[in-house]
Structure formats: C-alpha cells, structure tokens
Amino acid sequence: MSQNTSDLYQVKEKMYVATDCIIFGFQDGKLKLLVFRRKLAPLEGEWSLIGSFVRLDEDLEIAGQRVLREATGLENVFMQQLKSYGKKDRDPGYRCISVAQYALIRIDQYDEKLVEEHGAKWYEIDHLPLLILDHNEMVHDALLQLKHNARYKPIGFELLPEKFTIPQLQSLYEAIYQRELDARNFRKKVLSLNVLEKLDEKDKTGSKRGAFLYKFNYENYQKLLKSGYIFEIA
Amino acid sequence: MSQNTSDLYQVKEKMYVATDCIIFGFQDGKLKLLVFRRKLAPLEGEWSLIGSFVRLDEDLEIAGQRVLREATGLENVFMQQLKSYGKKDRDPGYRCISVAQYALIRIDQYDEKLVEEHGAKWYEIDHLPLLILDHNEMVHDALLQLKHNARYKPIGFELLPEKFTIPQLQSLYEAIYQRELDARNFRKKVLSLNVLEKLDEKDKTGSKRGAFLYKFNYENYQKLLKSGYIFEIA
DNA sequence: GCAAAAGTGTTAATCTTACACCCATGT
DNA sequence: ACATGGGTGTAAGATTAACACTTTTGC
Numbered sequence: 001m002s003q004n005t006s007d008l009y010q011v012k013e014k015m016y017v018a019t020d021c022i023i024f025g026f027q028d029g030k031l032k033l034l035v036f037r038r039k040l041a042p043l044e045g046e047w048s049l050i051g052s053f054v055r056l057d058e059d060l061e062i063a064g065q066r067v068l069r070e071a072t073g074l075e076n077v078f079m080q081q082l083k084s085y086g087k088k089d090r091d092p093g094y095r096c097i098s099v100a101q102y103a104l105i106r107i108d109q110y111d112e113k114l115v116e117e118h119g120a121k122w123y124e125i126d127h128l129p130l131l132i133l134d135h136n137e138m139v140h141d142a143l144l145q146l147k148h149n150a151r152y153k154p155i156g157f158e159l160l161p162e163k164f165t166i167p168q169l170q171s172l173y174e175a176i177y178q179r180e181l182d183a184r185n186f187r188k189k190v191l192s193l194n195v196l197e198k199l200d201e202k203d204k205t206g207s208k209r210g211a212f213l214y215k216f217n218y219e220n221y222q223k224l225l226k227s228g229y230i231f232e233i234a
Numbered sequence: 235m236s237q238n239t240s241d242l243y244q245v246k247e248k249m250y251v252a253t254d255c256i257i258f259g260f261q262d263g264k265l266k267l268l269v270f271r272r273k274l275a276p277l278e279g280e281w282s283l284i285g286s287f288v289r290l291d292e293d294l295e296i297a298g299q300r301v302l303r304e305a306t307g308l309e310n311v312f313m314q315q316l317k318s319y320g321k322k323d324r325d326p327g328y329r330c331i332s333v334a335q336y337a338l339i340r341i342d343q344y345d346e347k348l349v350e351e352h353g354a355k356w357y358e359i360d361h362l363p364l365l366i367l368d369h370n371e372m373v374h375d376a377l378l379q380l381k382h383n384a385r386y387k388p389i390g391f392e393l394l395p396e397k398f399t400i401p402q403l404q405s406l407y408e409a410i411y412q413r414e415l416d417a418r419n420f421r422k423k424v425l426s427l428n429v430l431e432k433l434d435e436k437d438k439t440g441s442k443r444g445a446f447l448y449k450f451n452y453e454n455y456q457k458l459l460k461s462g463y464i465f466e467i468a
Numbered sequence: 469g470c471a472a473a474a475g476t477g478t479t480a481a482t483c484t485t486a487c488a489c490c491c492a493t494g495t
Numbered sequence: 496a497c498a499t500g501g502g503t504g505t506a507a508g509a510t511t512a513a514c515a516c517t518t519t520t521g522c
Contacts (some may be wrong), residue, residue: 015497070498182512182514184513184514185511189511204520204521207520207521208521208522209519209521210520
C-alpha cells in the first residue's frame with residue numbers, strides 16, 4: 001500500500017532531460033575532442049561538452065543531431081548513444097538526467113572555421129581541460145567505448161576523409177588505442193578484410209613518395225558480416 | 235536569435251524519466267526473463283517489463299535497485315545500464331524517456347516464491363510473449379549486450395549459485411550464446427583463467443557420479459586483469 | 469645523394485578447434 | 496550390469512607477433 005501511494009506521488013515528478021555530445025575528431029595524428037565555453041550561468045565561461053535539453057516533441061537521437069548542428073553546422077554525423085548519467089546531484093541547479101551521445105566527425109578546414117565561429121576548441125584527448133559537472137567522466141567513458149567499438153566495427157572511418165591512406169588509417173588506430181602498431185601486420189590485417197578499395201590516386205602530403213589512397217567499401221563490409229567472418233582490427 | 239529564444243522556451247520542458255528492468259535468470263539449463271502483468275491503465279494486464287518513474291531525489295542506479303526490490307524482494311542484485319529509449323511517441327500516454335537496466339539474478343526456490351507473490355512469471359528467452367511499448371526491443375538489445383558482456387567479463391556467475399559445477403557453467407554459457415560448446419575445450423579454457431576455486435564438495439543432482447563444485451574467486455580475477463591477460467570465454 | 473615515409477614476407481609461437489574413450493555411481 | 500553424465504589429452508590448423516630491408520621522390 002505504501003508502495004502504491006508513493007508510486008502515485010511519483011507520477012507527478014518530471015525532470016529535465018538533457019543530451020550531451022562527446023565529439024571526437026582526428027587531425028595531425030591526434031585524437032581530439034571538441035569542447036565549448038558554457039554560455040549560461042551557472043558555470044558560465046567554463047569548458048563543457050555541448051548539450052541541450054531534449055524537447056518534448058523530438059526523439060532522443062534527433063536531439064543529439066540538433067545539438068551538433070546548432071554547435072558546429074554539421075549534418076548527418078555519425079552518432080551513437082553512450083549511456084545516461086543520472087546521479088541525483090550531478091547538476092547543482094536542478095534535477096537533470098543527461099543522455100550522453102558520442103559523435104565522430106571528419107575535421108577539415110571547412111569544419112574548423114565553423115567550429116571557431118561557434119566559440120569551440122579542439123583539444124587533444126590526453127590534454128583535456130577540466131570540464132563542468134560529470135563531463136570529464138563522460139569523456140572517459142566515451143573513450144573506453146570508442147576503443148572497444150573501433151576494434152569490432154568499422155566506425156574509425158567516420159573520423160577520416162572519404163579517401164585515406166593505410167598509414168593514415170594506422171595512425172588513427174594508434175591514436176584511438178593509444179599504443180603503437182606494427183605497420184606490416186596492420187596493413188596485412190586491414191587488407192585481408194577486403195573492405196578497402198584501392199584507388200589509382202596517391203596522397204603526397206605525408207611523404208615524397210606518396211601513399212595510395214583507399215576507400216571503405218560498405219557493400220564488401222556487409223558481405224563480410226554475412227560470411228560470418230568477424231571484423232576486428234588489432 | 236531564434237535558437238536562443240527556443241532554448242529559453244525549452245528550459246521549461248521537463249518530462250517523465252522511467253527505468254525499466256530486464257531481469258535475466260537461469261534455470262533448468264534455460265535463460266529466462268522475468269515479466270510482469272501491468273497493473274495500471276493504459277494497457278493494464280498486458281505483459282511488461284517491471285519499471286518505475288525515477289524519483290527526483292534518487293540516483294538512476296538506485297531507482298533500478300528499488301524497482302527490483304519492490305518487484306521481487308531481492309536486494310543487492312547485479313545490475314547494469316543498457317541504454318535509454320527516447321522516441322518521442324514510444325509511450326502513447328505522455329512523453330517519457332526510459333533508461334533500461336538489465337539485472338542478473340540467481341533463481342532459487344526462495345526467489346521463485348517471492349516472484350509468484352508479485353504476480354510475475356519467468357519466460358524462456360526464446361518463447362517470450364508480446365510485451366508493451368518498446369519492451370521487446372529492450373529485451374532484444376539486452377540479450378545482445380549480455381552475449382557480448384558475458385564473453386569478456388565474469389558476469390555469468392551472477393546467474394549461478396555461489397557454488398556451481400563446470401557442466402552447469404557450460405550449460406549457462408550455451409544458453410547465453412545460444413549454441414553448443416565443446417565440453418573439453420570449455421573446461422580447459424575456464425580453468426586456464428585461474429579464477430575458479432575447486433571445492434572438496436560434489437554436486438550430485440546432475441548425475442550419479444557427481445561433479446565437483448567450484449567458486450568464482452574475485453581476487454584471482456583482479457590479478458588476471460592486472461596481469462594484462464584478457465578474460466574471455468568462448 | 470640523402471632523408472623520409474611507403475611498401476613488402478617469413479618464421480616461430482600461440483591459440484583454437486576437432487575429436488573418443490574411460491570413470492564413478494545409483495539404480 | 497548398465498545407463499548416465501563427469502572427466503581427461505592430443506594433434507592439425509589458424510592466427511598472431513616479431514622482425515629488416517628496398518623503393519620512391521622531393522629537396
């Protein structure tokens with residue numbers, strides 16, 4: 001009976017639902033995180049992940065895409081739910097639960113300009129500033145998840161340009177795993193999966209000799225999955 | 235400017251936050267799910283996961299433990315967050331986001347009685363009834379997660395009694411993975427991890443000869459982790 | 469011509485898989 | 496004595512890990 005009473009009581013208790021975005025990028029061989037100066041009190045001016053309250057008339061996933069669009073101008077970005085943070089006192093102002101979602105975006109000149117306009121900054125993942133609330137915890141959890149997921153799913157490619165070289169891909173994985181990989185074994189492994197399509201172009205930015213460019217072939221990846229073979233890098 | 239206006243507007247929009255529990259158990263060689271008859275309109279009497287609104291003054295994790303306690307009488311149960319479900323129209327009555335958490339519990343006679351008192355029923359995982367809302371989707375996602383996590387973390391033991399035999403453990407993993415395992419290879423693998431402590435007792439319920447009982451040794455598991463060796467079963 | 473990154477194979481070690489018979493005991 | 500599940504080892508195949516030199520080209 002006391003249970004029922006309390007249940008009825010609780011029915012009235014709505015709370016704020018926010019979504020915060022952990023935005024990863026890759027540039028100059030470094031894994032980077034996009035952080036923002038908070039624009040509202042309390043904690044105005046502190047470093048923070050970008051986030052927003054979820055609207056009553058929008059799906060959670062849509063809210064994440066909206067936040068990203070409003071903050072960076074980017075659309076159709078790879079995004080995946082991490083987990084929800086719901087400690088009762090995680091936000092000092094009011095009771096608020098936050099659904100963290102992480103995004104992988106391709107940094108290029110265009111993006112960088114947009115980002116600057118929005119007052120944001122890319123930080124190297126191992127030189128992050130102190131973030132508000134539980135945002136550092138979110139980043140930590142997201143990085144663990146990224147390390148894990150990049151290994152078993154081809155999500156790393158979301159961080160690279162459409163055309164990339166094998167050394168670039170290796171450098172990305174080294175940044176994610178935070179350890180060095182053997183170039184010969186790495187090349188052998190990724191090529192053996194048959195999901196990379198070799199192009200007739202070379203990228204000369206990385207060396208005088210130039211390295212061949214590749215594209216990720218999604219159809220071949222689907223075939224790989226159907227064959228029962230397990231995608232795994234490192 | 236229109237962004238700012240809408241942001242301010244949105245600040246007022248709270249919503250219901252619920253948590254739903256996917257409760258797994260293991261009995262008679264089968265992986266089972268605990269489902270409940272919904273007690274409130276709408277959809278009263280339909281099969282459902284057990285859940286509750288999260289209270290303003292309780293952590294998300296605590297809410298999960300409370301739900302489980304109220305529904306089954308069990309305390310200190312293994313529980314882990316799955317993900318949050320936030321489609322805007324997932325609940326026809328009102329806007330509500332649900333944080334799904336999955337629990338692993340040891341079924342025994344005592345538990346079964348409690349469960350019955352609460353009007354719940356254990357269903358085999360591959361003969362589930364139709365559940366309300368997006369609950370079947372939650373179960374599906376939880377099962378995928380369980381398959382994955384049981385492989386890399388010693389959470390399977392949460393489903394077994396404190397003392398168990400190797401054949402029981404194998405049967406559990408077969409139920410989770412939904413495929414048969416080779417008895418010799420399985421035994422070799424789990425014993426090689428050095429996290430099982432062999433007891434001087436035998437369990438005779440499974441055969442005339444009886445099988446030795448083992449206990450999971452958490453300290454040894456910690457040592458295994460520190461050694462850098464990767465826990466993996468199958 | 470030299471510095472700098474791209475590209476290429478082999479071997480040993482490890483891990484995984486497949487597979488068949490004897491053991492202990494209750495009936 | 497027999498039926499039932501418990502317990503044991505080995506060999507072939509697959510995967511991983513370690514390792515060094517040649518190629519190309521801009522300067």
